[in-house]
Every structure is written in C-alpha cells, then in structure tokens.
Amino acid sequence: MIYWHIFSAFFIANILGYGGGPATIPLVQREVVNRYGWMNTEEFGEVLALGNALPGPIATKMAGYIGFEQAGLLGAVVALFATVAPSLMIMIAFLQILHRFKDSPKVQRMSLWIRPTIAILLGWMAYDFFYSAYTDIGWVHTLVLLIMSFYLLERKKVHPAFVIVGALGYGAVFLGG
C-alpha cells in the first residue's frame, strides 16, 4: 500500500508539473505534506534546502530521499520511477515519430520555427539566474562571476566543469559569510 501511495504521489506531482523540476516542488509538497502527511512543512523545507545545496536535478533528489525515508530502498526506486518514467515514455514516443519524418519539409519547419521561442525561454531562464544571483549575493559578486565565466567559457573555451568548480571555490571563500 505504501508503495502505491508513493507511486501515486510522485506520479501526480510530476505529470502536472510543467516547466521542469523546480515547477513540481509545490506539487510535491502538496502530496507529501498535505495529502499523505509524511512530513510537516518545516521538515519539507529542510529537505528542499539541502537538495538545493547539492548538484543534480531537484525533483529526483526530493523523490529519492522521501521515498527512501518512507519505505527504504524500494521506496526510493518507486518514487524515482514515478517521477521520471511516465513523461520520458511520452517524450520517446513523440520524438521517434518526429525522427521518422525528419526529412519532411513540415518537420523541418517545425524545428526551425520554434528556435526563436527556445532562444527566448533560455534567455528568460538566464535572466532568472542573474536576478536571483543579484538579490542573493549583490551586484558586485554577480558581475565579477558573470564576466569571469563569460570570458573563460566563450573566449578561452574552458570546459564548464572547471568553470563551475572555480565558481564553487569562489563562493566557498567569498560568499559563505
């Protein structure tokens, strides 16, 4: 029964959560805190805070941990499966169809026409990240990190891994206070 509850909680949260992992967090909270009462709001907040401090997608970290706490290893597996599998299957089915007809002018036009929209969506996300950095660490640190990372990534073609590790180091030293 607990496995069924875990499955349905994370299935519902993620199938309704448009806009990637962060958009599903309030839905996860509604299932986990309000419907099933597995934790209170404060505990949920702590799990979320730790999740945000660690790398990787947030929705799956929450699902894995909450599933594990409720029903051990199998609980974690069930929660992760419910989070990831349904939308992934739809995605694979759609893209296989698209791939089969990829030489059709209609399909080529589909890819082309959505590009400016993707550019806007990515630009918007970029702005979100800049804005939250600005409110969080102020404009001086934001600008320093922005200019340094742009220079390294775009001009010097440094691999993002090194730039991210460098930014983590910068943050640990200058932004910890």
Added chain:
Amino acid sequence: MKHWHLFLAFFRVGILGYGGGPSSIPLVQKEAVGRYRWLNDEEFGDILALGNTLPGPIATKMAGYIGYRVAGVFGAVTATFATVLPTVCLMVVLLTVFTSFKDLTWVAGATKGVTPVVGVMLAMLAFDFFNKARTGGLGLRNTVILLLASFVALTVLRVHPGALIAGLLLLAIVQPDKEK
C-alpha cells in the same frame, strides 16, 4: 563502451548541475552535441522544445531520450540513472548521517557562486538558438519577428511556454508546403 560514455556524460551533467534541472541544459548540450556528437544542434533544439511542452523534470527527460537514441531502452536507463543516482545517494547519506550540512555557511556560499555562471551558459545557448534560426532559413527579419512575438506572448499575454510551442508546431504542420 556506448553505455560507459552515456554514464560518464550524464554523471558529469548530474554532478555539475547546481540549481536544479534547467541549469543542466547547457551541460547536456556540451556533452551530447559538443563532446560525443550523439546529436546535432537542431536535434538538441527539438528535444529541448518538446521536453518543455511535456510535464516532469527536464534533465531526466533529456537524458532518457538521448540515452534511448544512442543505445535503446538500456541506454535510456543508463543515462537516467547516471543523472539521478549519484546525487540522490549523496542526499540520502547526508540527511540520514548528519543534518547540519546545509547550515555550513561555506557550502551555501559555494552553491551561490554557481548561479551567475549558469546564467552566462544559458544566455550563450539562447544566443546560439537565435543564430541558428537566422542562418537556418528564417532570415534576420523573420527571426526577430518570432522572437518579439514569443517574448510578448510569454510575458505580456502570459501564455504558457508549452502552449506556445505546441501552437507553433501545429502552425508549421498546417502551413502548406511551398512549390520549389
């Protein structure tokens, strides 16, 4: 070997993606398009667009589909697990062993340092897509028109991104093919 590469690529994406799924998008692009050439930019754009119209976390949808393209169902499993598992394990261990981790100020500071870097990577990717639209057949004028229309639709009219992309895809299908 394919599976090992898939694992490596998405392990790096998972472990370097601070700030949730969206921050891993530029990293997925770097691995799948730049390093291993499993896809070209156009295919990556299609996956990203469709991923945005479908519900659920974006990082695992992209990992799962790219894994599937490269090595079938087991490829999808490998890529998804590599994205998810290392950080979930870390999370479970840290939360069960000691809960004071998140209060360590240098950990919080380190994570904050990454935010502007992710912003830069996303902005560079956005510019890439703008350029690809312009040189790919739309031309500067039509690209700018679509760009402004998308911006107005998303911000002023508050159209859902999924609905906007679905609408554009539908228009592209309905539009009759030009005779050449």
